[in-house]
Amino acid sequence: MDPVSTASLEVSGLAFAYPDGHQALFGVDFTIGRGERVALLGPNGAGKTTLVLHLNGILTGGAGTVRVAGLEVGRRNMAEIRRRVGIVFQDPDDQLFMPTVREDVAFGPAAAGLKGAELEARVDRALERVGMAEFKDRPPHHLSFGQRRRVAVATVLAMEPEILVLDEPSSNLDPASRRELADILRSLDVTVLMVTHDLPYALELCPRALVLSDGVIAADGPTGDLLADDGLMRAHRLELPYGFDPRSVPAPPGRG
Amino acid sequence: MGAGHSHRLYRHGHSPVHALPPHTKLAAVLAFVIVVVSTPREAMWAFGAYAVLLAAVAYAARVPAGFLLKRLLIEVPFVAFAVLLPFVAEGERVDVLGLSLSVNGLWGAWNVLAKGTLGVAASVLLAATTELRELLHGLQRLRLPPLLVQIASFMVRYGDVITDEMRRMRIARESRGFEARGTRHWGVLAKSAGALFIRSYERGERVHLAMVSRGYTGVVPVIDEVAASRAQWSYALALPCAALVVCLLGWTL
Amino acid sequence: MHAPDGFIDVPVSAAAGVLAAGAIAVSLRGARRELDDTARPGASGGAERTAPLAGLVAAFIFAVQMLNFPVAAGTSGHLLGGALAAILVGPYTGVLCVSVVLMLQSVLFADGGLTALGVNITTMAITTTVVAYALFRGLVKVLPRSRRSVTAASFVAALVSVPASAVVFTLLYTVGGTTDVSIGKVATAMVGVHVLIGLGEAAITALTVGAVIAVRPDLVHGARGLGQKLKLRVNGELVDAPETAEPVPAAARSPRKVWIAGLVTSLVLAGFVSFYASANPDGLEKVAADHGIDKQAEEHAVADSPLADYGVKDVDDARLSGGLAGVIGVGVTVVAGTGVFWAVRRRRAADERAEDTSPAGTSV
Numbered sequence: 001m002d003p004v005s006t007a008s009l010e011v012s013g014l015a016f017a018y019p020d021g022h023q024a025l026f027g028v029d030f031t032i033g034r035g036e037r038v039a040l041l042g043p044n045g046a047g048k049t050t051l052v053l054h055l056n057g058i059l060t061g062g063a064g065t066v067r068v069a070g071l072e073v074g075r076r077n078m079a080e081i082r083r084r085v086g087i088v089f090q091d092p093d094d095q096l097f098m099p100t101v102r103e104d105v106a107f108g109p110a111a112a113g114l115k116g117a118e119l120e121a122r123v124d125r126a127l128e129r130v131g132m133a134e135f136k137d138r139p140p141h142h143l144s145f146g147q148r149r150r151v152a153v154a155t156v157l158a159m160e161p162e163i164l165v166l167d168e169p170s171s172n173l174d175p176a177s178r179r180e181l182a183d184i185l186r187s188l189d190v191t192v193l194m195v196t197h198d199l200p201y202a203l204e205l206c207p208r209a210l211v212l213s214d215g216v217i218a219a220d221g222p223t224g225d226l227l228a229d230d231g232l233m234r235a236h237r238l239e240l241p242y243g244f245d246p247r248s249v250p251a252p253p254g255r256g
Numbered sequence: 257m258g259a260g261h262s263h264r265l266y267r268h269g270h271s272p273v274h275a276l277p278p279h280t281k282l283a284a285v286l287a288f289v290i291v292v293v294s295t296p297r298e299a300m301w302a303f304g305a306y307a308v309l310l311a312a313v314a315y316a317a318r319v320p321a322g323f324l325l326k327r328l329l330i331e332v333p334f335v336a337f338a339v340l341l342p343f344v345a346e347g348e349r350v351d352v353l354g355l356s357l358s359v360n361g362l363w364g365a366w367n368v369l370a371k372g373t374l375g376v377a378a379s380v381l382l383a384a385t386t387e388l389r390e391l392l393h394g395l396q397r398l399r400l401p402p403l404l405v406q407i408a409s410f411m412v413r414y415g416d417v418i419t420d421e422m423r424r425m426r427i428a429r430e431s432r433g434f435e436a437r438g439t440r441h442w443g444v445l446a447k448s449a450g451a452l453f454i455r456s457y458e459r460g461e462r463v464h465l466a467m468v469s470r471g472y473t474g475v476v477p478v479i480d481e482v483a484a485s486r487a488q489w490s491y492a493l494a495l496p497c498a499a500l501v502v503c504l505l506g507w508t509l
Numbered sequence: 510m511h512a513p514d515g516f517i518d519v520p521v522s523a524a525a526g527v528l529a530a531g532a533i534a535v536s537l538r539g540a541r542r543e544l545d546d547t548a549r550p551g552a553s554g555g556a557e558r559t560a561p562l563a564g565l566v567a568a569f570i571f572a573v574q575m576l577n578f579p580v581a582a583g584t585s586g587h588l589l590g591g592a593l594a595a596i597l598v599g600p601y602t603g604v605l606c607v608s609v610v611l612m613l614q615s616v617l618f619a620d621g622g623l624t625a626l627g628v629n630i631t632t633m634a635i636t637t638t639v640v641a642y643a644l645f646r647g648l649v650k651v652l653p654r655s656r657r658s659v660t661a662a663s664f665v666a667a668l669v670s671v672p673a674s675a676v677v678f679t680l681l682y683t684v685g686g687t688t689d690v691s692i693g694k695v696a697t698a699m700v701g702v703h704v705l706i707g708l709g710e711a712a713i714t715a716l717t718v719g720a721v722i723a724v725r726p727d728l729v730h731g732a733r734g735l736g737q738k739l740k741l742r743v744n745g746e747l748v749d750a751p752e753t754a755e756p757v758p759a760a761a762r763s764p765r766k767v768w769i770a771g772l773v774t775s776l777v778l779a780g781f782v783s784f785y786a787s788a789n790p791d792g793l794e795k796v797a798a799d800h801g802i803d804k805q806a807e808e809h810a811v812a813d814s815p816l817a818d819y820g821v822k823d824v825d826d827a828r829l830s831g832g833l834a835g836v837i838g839v840g841v842t843v844v845a846g847t848g849v850f851w852a853v854r855r856r857r858a859a860d861e862r863a864e865d866t867s868p869a870g871t872s873v
Contacts, residue, residue, distance in 0.1 A: 053465070056469050058465055058468060058469065079471060079473075082468070082469055082470065082471045083471060085469075086469075086470075087466075087469045089462065089465070089466050089469075091462065093417055093459075094462040094463050094466050095466045097410065097414075097463050097466065097467060097561070098409075098413070099388065099389035099392070099409060099412065099413055100389060102479075103389075103479050103480070106479045107467075107470055107472075107476070107477065107479075108470035108471055110477035110478075110479050111470060111471035111472055111473070111475075111477050112471055119479070139389075139413075140413075141413075141416045141417065155470065156470070159470065159471070265618060265619070282616075285623065286623055286624075289622065289623045289624050290519070290624055292514065292515070293514050293515050293518075293519055293522070293624050294519050297687075327619060334513050334516070341688050344690055344691070344694055345688055345689055360688060360689045361688060361689075361690070363688070364687055364688025364689070364690070365688070367515055367687045367688065368513070368515055368516055368687065368688070370515070371513075371514050371515020371516075372513035372514055372515050372516065372622065374514070375513055375514025375515065375619075375622040375623065375624065375625075376513060376514075376619045376622070378623075379615065379616070379619035379622075380619045382616070383616065383617050383618065383619060388617065391616060391617070395616075401533075401534070401537055403537050403559060403560060404533065404537065404605070404609065406564065407559075407560055407563045407564045407567055407605060407606070407609050408564070408567075408609050408612065408613055409564070410560060410561055410563075410564020410565060410567070410568065411564050411565075411567040411568045411571060411609055411610070411613065412613065413564075413568075414564065414565055414568040415568045415571050415572065417568075418565075418568045418569055418571075418572040419571075419572045419575065421572075422572050422573075422575070422576065436577075436578070436579050437579055438579055439578075439579070439712070441579070442578055442712060442713060442716055443716055445576060445578055445713075445716075446713055446716030446717040446719070446720055447716075447720040448576070449573050449576055449588070449713070449716075449717045449720070450716075450717045450718075450719075450720025450721040450723075450724070451720065451724075452569060452572065452573060453566075453573075453597060453717070453721055453728075454721060454724060456565045456566060456568060456569035456572075457562065457565065457566065457569075457598075457728055459565055460558075460561045460562040460564070460565030460566065461558075461561075461562070463561040463565065464557070464558050464561040467557070467561060468557070472557060473557060474557035474560075476560075
């Protein structure tokens with residue numbers, strides 16, 4: 001088989017305009033290999049959310065193609081695509097819509113047809129991976145924000161996705177929850193695409209980064225190099241926190 | 257506010273009543289209330305018997321009497337109505353302590369009070385011994401349209417989230433020195449209500465996206481199949497059956 | 510106004526229950542279409558949007574019923590929400606949302622008897638939404654196209670919906686009440702008090718709809734026709750009739766049935782209101798009105814509860830409330846008449862399902 005087609009995610013020539021005429025994507029091309037952790041950086045309004053909604057076929061109808069592990073996103077394979085692409089949305093309250101943590105984590109696999117002990121095992125495994133096993137029977141409303149975010153990750157992990165897409169995973173987290181989530185993400189053996197404004201977090205977790213600006217990929221390379229390129233950063237309205245120097249941070253540990 | 261906690265009536269416990277499957281309890285309460293409502297109001301002793309039956313259930317469920325009685329306050333408006341009935345109803349009148357009261361109205365007041373109170377008490381017992389999501393499962397088991405159960409379960413899930421948003425908006429208003437004191441402040445409050453609607457609707461859209469992303473196609477998979485054994489059914493239905501005996505006696509005696 | 514068990518006798522409660530079940534069944538189908546209308550193009554169909562959207566709107570109605578609107582001297586009222594739901598999300602979804610709220614209030618809070626659930630849904634979910642929506646659509650079509658008209662139409666729709674609900678309750682009480690009270694008294698008391706409550710409801714509903722329309726006009730289901738003018742011209746389909754044009758084809762088909770059904774209901778209701786408003790037995794209004802006031806005043810004892818009933822105090826003029834009821838009755842008749850005129854002027858819809866959608870009408 002062609003090595004490219006076994007990449008986790010391949011996006012080529014993706015363009016999309018909303019029905020009101022506003023065009024958000026102008027030909028996006030990139031490929032993410034299996035097991036990579038990649039950050040998708042970009043200013044507000046760059047089209048990040050639009051791109052994410054294309055990855056599992058919620059938005060379709062523009063030009064170009066998206067392939068997930070070789071499978072083209074389209075109406076025919078929608079169920080399979082949505083199982084393979086796990087999106088963790090920004091507000092965990094939107095994602096956790098069932099009355100208890102357990103039912104919520106079970107929702108995806110159950111919708112895919114899993115039942116009984118197998119389903120139960122899948123739920124337990126996903127919750128263990130995010131360290132939330134003891135909260136199984138709690139209503140999501142009673143958890144802290146950081147805990148809810150972790151459960152949201154578990155709901156997606158339970159579907160055993162090919163690629164995990166996180167929309168602003170570090171937003172609204174206190175430093176401890178932030179680190180806990182980073183540890184969890186590092187421990188996972190799935191492909192990760194992380195959409196974020198949090199540049200230190202991207203540097204900490206993702207060896208590679210993409211910059212999406214004005215609906216196209218403006219840069220693609222090692223995260224440390226991109227963040228150290230002042231001209232590039234300025235051109236795309238990306239700013240590092242005060243006092244943060246990407247050159248002084250050790251490169252993130254690669255995958256063993 | 258903050259009382260929006262949807263399950264504040266629930267009392268955690270491990271009594272035999274708590275352990276019954278939710279749909280058997282729902283069916284039992286519904287049947288019981290129907291029997292109570294069908295009882296002729298002249299059979300006053302029958303209502304006493306119903307109260308004893310409920311008290312027995314409350315005892316088995318270890319629901320304290322004070323809790324039950326406090327919740328009956330919800331009836332207060334109708335108590336007021338009932339008190340007025342003897343004065344305004346038609347028909348033959350009797351003199352009680354110098355007041356001219358309608359006999360029919362007295363019966364009517366008794367009827368509303370007795371049946372209403374028993375109905376509320378039965379519902380309170382149900383809500384006190386059954387968790388919210390279990391109730392939803394029970395409704396689903398009783399063949400309510402799945403879409404309706406889904407709507408109800410979303411309402412339950414997000415009732416607290418939206419009530420919280422409303423509370424935060426109130427705090428934001430008050431932090432800026434605004435306090436609603438009269439009708440002229442309704443505009444500001446209504447703007448909050450409007451904003452709340454927009455937020456709720458947009459959240460609904462986002463929830464939908466999140467569901468679709470996890471393979472939702474219009475059917476929420478049944479994860480917990482609640483089933484009831486014959487013994488559990490007979491246990492639950494003991495209440496309405498006993499009530500039915502009382503009711504039949506009430507009609508014949 | 511949540512009726513408890515034993516208030517209405519068994520046969521009428523059962524009939525109302527059947528009616529409510531039918532209306533909910535029809536609404537479940539109708540709501541899919543309503544919520545589909547706003548579906549984002551490119552998104553995958555609208556049927557599955559119903560549950561999350563209707564659920565969130567129900568949660569909103571539930572929450573907004575706890576928002577206290579101060580009236581005067583420490584008293585406050587809150588929204589009932591039927592009219593608001595109908596205008597914001599459409600009649601089918603409105604019926605569903607309010608019914609779900611009532612159902613859960615009954616099961617979870619023992620607020621409203623289980624056997625009275627059908628009665629409560631008929632009066633508070635179906636009547637309010639159908640009457641409010643019919644009036645609202647009628648007025649929006651008659652009035653000039655502007656946001657102010659939408660606000661005004663919301664006001665009238667909400668104002669009438671509350672006493673209409675009281676009238677339907679009175680009707681049910683007439684047929685199945687467990688006490689022999691003069692219907693004139695019940696009607697006067699119920700309608701009188703509810704006209705006042707309706708005024709509060711109307712003000713809040715109109716202001717809220719106005720607030721939504723200022724920010725997201727596209728979310729106001731009842732006002733969809735307003736933003737469509739431009740689009741119609743671009744498409745070039747209905748160029749000749751931009752003013753009376755249907756908002757969008759998908760939305761137009763469904764409300765028409767509801768509309769006609771609602772008009773029939775309104776007419777019947779109007780007849781009853783005017784009749785009882787004019788047939789007040791002399792000297793009895795006072796007692797009846799007192800009864801109403803006492804009831805409302807008592808409700809404030811439990812006003813801390815989020816589910817405490819809407820209450821407005823200071824109704825001491827029985828004649829005034831009776832008179833207002835008359836005005837409302839006439840108003841309903843006039844508006845409904847105008848609506849019929851408009852309905853007849855348009856093509857007659859072949860609507861076998863209109864019967865299903867006019868539960869309050871068939872109950873008469």
